[in-house]
Amino acid sequence: MANENKRQPEEVQARLPDLNFVRDKLQKFQSKMLYDFEQRLSCTVEDVLQDLRQRELRDHEFPNFDRSDPKSTWNNRVTKKSVPDVSDSPNGNANGMTTNPTQHTAENPRPKKRPLPEKVFVARESYLTALLQVEHMRTIYHIFYIILVMFLLNVIFYDYFVDGRIDLGLGTFQGGLRRLHWVMGAWALEHVFVFALYYAFRGWALVRHKLKPQSALQRFWTHTCLILYISSQMVFCYVSTSLCLKFDLPFVSACVLLLESTRLLMKMHAFVRYNAGRVVAGKAKTDDKEEEPAGQPFIPPLQCYTYFLFAPTLIYRDTYPRTPEIRWKFALNRLLEVVAVAFLYAFIHERHIHAHFGQFGLEPMGAPQLILKFFGMMLPSAVIFLCGFYLILHSWLNFTSELLRFGDRMFYKDWWTAHTYDGYYRNWNVVVHDWLYEYVYKDMYMHVFRGSKLAASLSVFLISALVHEQILGFALQMFFPVMFFFFGGVGVSLVFLMRRAPKVFGNIFLWFSLILGNGLIISLYAMEYYAKKNCNLNYQSWTDHLLPAVWRCYN
Template structure:
């Protein structure tokens, strides 16, 4: 059942939603229902409050965190005579936080500067609209020409603003590398602000040219939208009655705990395999393959922690602070057996923006296939942009995995996933584990190869260093033996 169909079914208890999206009830007049935003909780919030089984899994992850802390405590104490508790990767990852803050303030300033620009554009369009009349012969210039010129000027100003928002931080990070976590903050925020500005532009610019249309949003509402956990602009969102600060504190505590959780995973189970990569001129292929497989389980746990940290804890904390009532930031993607449904359910915040602003406008012009391909490529390019600027090198592993293999999985699982949901849910989890294992191996390989290998004239931002240093060789006395011979 689709989301709209499910909504109509749930709403039938109180009334009926007609084809135009109006809620009809015997005791009240018709009112508009926005099908995109409804008061609802996140799936994990519901499951944790209603299912003892899911709550037990949540407690298992907390217990694993405690065991990891004890393991790190004992290992550091016995081996080094000091206690680190995963603090050093966190400090290193969020290094140069002052520069990160300055770049973020620059991005925020440009996002705020868009609002007075929108007001000026709306004022100019209104003035031109009032004076628009059929121009007599030989009377230059025509009001229609002035209106077209004003629209062109507005589009150029918007392009310049978005160009500065995306270009200046990218140039600064390309000029001088920032720590990994700090770089992620800068790049993700610049993309988030750009998507929000575009959403407001699409919603509000037609109002500037329409006579007697909906007024432009107030600055207060625009500021609310900049920090609301959504990328789709609306004049009104469903709101809760009050902020539960205890819930906010709990979610922020979860964010901090997961940051250290990932730090423990990297420090104890991933970095030991790759931190010395490139210090020796040669490395055996068997060691590389063994390290990749050893990183599969830590990587999938890190992947799940990242999902919970960003799409559940962080977004729910902001939703609670801003009394934003629609908490459906994701769906039950872990039960999916079709990759098309997985991509829609994994991150509904980004998916909704791509659907409304890329896919739907392209379908009438290019068709469904080309529109889908465009969405995948745009999403893959921006994912790779974040990684390239954060790591300090271009290594398009995610671009290939997401933009090529991820796209191929959509038609491959479309039919079989419906016919054999159990089997293909297993296939989906298997591919996620293998894919994350490769990502959590290949990017550290390249990072430490650039750090540990000697500098050479051929070093480049775009040419992978790990392809030439160190040399990957087979074991000198390696031979294939019959496994059934004893």
């Protein structure tokens, strides 16, 4: 027994290194398991917190942009249960019979027309205004601010050390805004015409109501006024474009006059088109009430029309959502952004456009030189494109909205995430798209092409391309339909070609085509402008004006 007792401590001593080894291994295993558990727990907690932050962001930062909710303010249109067939008779067609737009008959088969949604106005902020409430997006915004300051310092140092003066692009402003007083005078006279249209519309509605028992005389009066209205709109458009040629306006001044004239044309048509349906239907209808029979035709008061003329929307309503007060700091920031982008445009014109094409027509030109010039303008053209969007659709429209307390600030959507040209055209400029949809597409779809979506869409693209080309052509005083070709030809083709493209590839191709297309458009127009300016070309017949100066210069 004594020998056995002595042997046990010896065995324990012999096994002690093995036990220590196992203990060390268990401790390492335990520490590793705890470390992995802590890491996994930390990652899980971080994921949960990230989900909570995203949920809080959706609930607080972007409450109006939830696409999954059909009642969200992101959706700016609602579908009516029935679409009335408005004609010259209060109850239906010209014979006084009620008609059903979706009814099919054997004698007059028509394609079925689905109800089209109506525009609704909701108090909401612009998309970028909501995005810039996020700290990360605001940091990116500050980075662009610093880049703009660097551009400004570049201009100052270049002017001082190279030219011995500081210009800050003021020469570009002086040249581009020459004869601006003529533009302001024409703008004032245009508003006289615009307000005269209101009283002419009022006179048509009152006379039509008095002629109600005599249906033939009433239709004659209505058709006569319709012809006069179309003629007056054509004269208005002709006068505004001819003034650009008569006064020999520079590009910026001409763009101001033509864009403002186009805006007023669209405003007038929106007012007449919206309220003519009320008068023809013989009912008083306000935006927040049901239709009720009226003894007199409903004509909106002058203050509603006046507010609509200056409101940042092209869709007429009697009332719009309004903000409780004017945020003067917000308005001042938007105005400063307009001024900053204007100076950036002056820098791009002097350092890139004029530098690349100022001697066009005076220097030898071949394919290598053209390729270098095109690709040298790609990035500046992308900056022009993006800053143009930010200048007009965000800064300027938000500035005017704040001064007028206009509540609905959805002037654009997240077009930068689009993967098809359908989505890009719908979300890029919501203000103009709503007008085209409400007063062109719907009328074409319901009354002209009788349910053909393709024909109505092509009509919208054709009208939009013609207006874009008309503005650029008369502002530059040239016939050079590059914009019409790219917008009405290439752009329409890409709408159909990219409808089934994968999202990632579609978005990449969209941005590639936008940067390439804008670079080509700006380069081609700059080449034509400087070719006409530098080359002594003789215009002996009207056909000489149709040939591009770029071609005539080097051939």
